[in-house]
Amino acid sequence: MKRRHFLLLLASLALAVKAPCTVTDDAENQLKQWVGQVTDITSHASDRESLRTKVRPILEHIINFDSMTRRAIGPGWRQFTPEQQKEAIRLFTTLIIRTYTAKFTPGEVPSVEYKGVTSPVAGRVEVSTTALYKGSKYDAIYRMEQSNGWLITDIVVEGVSIVANYRSQFQSEFQQGGAAEVLKCLNRSVNTKE
Amino acid sequence: MKISKFLLLALLGALALSAAPSRCDAVSKQSKSVNVKAAAADDDLDEYKDVGAIPDPIQPVNRGTFWVNHQLYHYVLKPISKGYDFAFPEKVRKSLFNVCDNLEFPIRFVNDSLQFNFKRAGGEAEKFGLNSTVGLCGLIRISDRFPTLRDIPRADTGQTFAKWGVPHGCYVVLPFYGPKSVRDTVGLAGDYALSPVFWVSIWLTKIPWVPAITAPDSVRTLHDKLEAYETATSNTTDRYLSVRSAWVQYRKKVANQ
Numbered sequence: 001m002k003r004r005h006f007l008l009l010l011a012s013l014a015l016a017v018k019a020p021c022t023v024t025d026d027a028e029n030q031l032k033q034w035v036g037q038v039t040d041i042t043s044h045a046s047d048r049e050s051l052r053t054k055v056r057p058i059l060e061h062i063i064n065f066d067s068m069t070r071r072a073i074g075p076g077w078r079q080f081t082p083e084q085q086k087e088a089i090r091l092f093t094t095l096i097i098r099t100y101t102a103k104f105t106p107g108e109v110p111s112v113e114y115k116g117v118t119s120p121v122a123g124r125v126e127v128s129t130t131a132l133y134k135g136s137k138y139d140a141i142y143r144m145e146q147s148n149g150w151l152i153t154d155i156v157v158e159g160v161s162i163v164a165n166y167r168s169q170f171q172s173e174f175q176q177g178g179a180a181e182v183l184k185c186l187n188r189s190v191n192t193k194e
Numbered sequence: 195m196k197i198s199k200f201l202l203l204a205l206l207g208a209l210a211l212s213a214a215p216s217r218c219d220a221v222s223k224q225s226k227s228v229n230v231k232a233a234a235a236d237d238d239l240d241e242y243k244d245v246g247a248i249p250d251p252i253q254p255v256n257r258g259t260f261w262v263n264h265q266l267y268h269y270v271l272k273p274i275s276k277g278y279d280f281a282f283p284e285k286v287r288k289s290l291f292n293v294c295d296n297l298e299f300p301i302r303f304v305n306d307s308l309q310f311n312f313k314r315a316g317g318e319a320e321k322f323g324l325n326s327t328v329g330l331c332g333l334i335r336i337s338d339r340f341p342t343l344r345d346i347p348r349a350d351t352g353q354t355f356a357k358w359g360v361p362h363g364c365y366v367v368l369p370f371y372g373p374k375s376v377r378d379t380v381g382l383a384g385d386y387a388l389s390p391v392f393w394v395s396i397w398l399t400k401i402p403w404v405p406a407i408t409a410p411d412s413v414r415t416l417h418d419k420l421e422a423y424e425t426a427t428s429n430t431t432d433r434y435l436s437v438r439s440a441w442v443q444y445r446k447k448v449a450n451q
Contacts, residue, residue, distance in 0.1 A: 067238070070238065070239060071238055071239060071241055071242055072242070073239075074239050074240060074242070074243065075239045075240055077239055078239070095429050098429050099428070099429045102425075102428060102429065103425070136418075158444055158447065159443050159444050159446060159447025159448070160439075160440045160443045160444055160447075161242070161245060161246075161443060163242055164242045164245035164246045164439060164443060165246065165436055165439045165440055165443070166431075166436075167242040167243075167245070167246070167439075168246050168247070168435045168436070168438065168439035169430060169431045169432040169435045169436055169439075170431070172432060172435055173431060173432065182431075185431035185432070186431060188431070189429060189430060189431045
């Protein structure tokens with residue numbers, strides 16, 4: 001009986017140490033799987049348009065575009081009507097996917113090295129990576145949050161956060177003309193030929 | 195008796211949980227975090243408020259210079275860069291870049307020393323010695339074969355000022371050079387003063403095309419700079435603000451290296 005209790009205690013100790021770390025490992029493993037899927041598509045894509053079409057469903061599944069849009073717009077988000085919020089998310093999603101895929105050349109595969117995971121606050125992790133692509137090295141940090149599984153909420157390439165970068169633009173536009181101005185600028189950018 | 199043993203186990207289990215490594219502490223609070231998430235969602239909105247921010251009191255002037263630079267990049271520098279890529283095979287371009295980069299060793303060595311980072315300064319000296327001799331005057335970057343030498347972050351004078359605690363000052367867009375702060379403009383002058391390539395290029399001005407290739411921030415570094423500029427200006431709603439934010443964030447990363 002005593003031995004049973006001792007084993008139970010050992011099991012609870014093991015769980016206490018192992019379980020939380022497994023969660024952060026889960027985020028990293030999840031990311032590895034997604035990056036693998038994206039690079040696989042990139043290596044087989046014949047042109048940029050087909051690359052974008054194939055990658056889009058994966059990115060929509062792994063990136064929390066709602067959160068990204070809210071944070072990129074900032075406190076002004078509260079003044080958007082539900083329809084305007086929906087439209088902003090739709091346009092911003094297109095812009096982010098375009099920005100992300102613009103860095104890839106069909107047929108060229110980056111080699112990604114995973115350098116560690118940190119958890120700055122509860123429910124958030126930052127996965128540090130280094131990508132070697134077309135002879136250049138890039139540091140990229142994937143910020144992920146837990147909401148129905150781990151989702152990407154920001155990508156920081158060479159110190160530059162995608163969300164922070166758009167925040168500076170949207171803040172200025174919101175100050176000029178509110179939600180309508182932000183949507184107008186988003187629309188213009190989405191409809192601009194690359 | 196059974197209840198007391200159960201309580202003892204529960205207590206020990208709870209103690210074990212609270213003793214989990216700090217890296218994992220965050221995760222143990224997750225269920226609580228999920229509960230307050232809806233309430234906290236609005237607080238997240240201001241999370242990126244100051245990231246990439248810099249005083250920009252002369253924005254109208256900066257925007258004017260930015261516009262001129264944009265035209266310059268597209269209609270003058272881009273064709274020059276393409277012409278250079280066309281005229282010289284990649285191996286020649288790379289070798290030329292390596293030679294000049296190797297000669298710019300004093301910028302990195304002096305600044306690493308001024309930052310009291312003598313380990314990196316030593317690494318730079320080692321790199322210079324190796325590339326100048328075995329690497330045939332810097333033509334081949336032999337040092338890249340050694341991970342400790344390959345990954346030394348590049349030091350510059352603006353970075354040294356940042357590490358000394360000198361603030362950015364206001365944002366300025368310089369003609370041709372593009373985004374800078376007052377601090378980094380002074381830093382740029384420091385980099386030039388420490389660059390033997392710059393002084394040799396001035397000496398060689400009798401042959402005009404030589405400094406056009408060898409000088410710092412000349413055609414040999416144009417390709418990468420134009421690519422970075424195009425990344426920062428594509429898919430934006432305001433390219434001026436995008437470049438400003440990207441530059442401030444990048445320099446912050448450099449200052450923390």
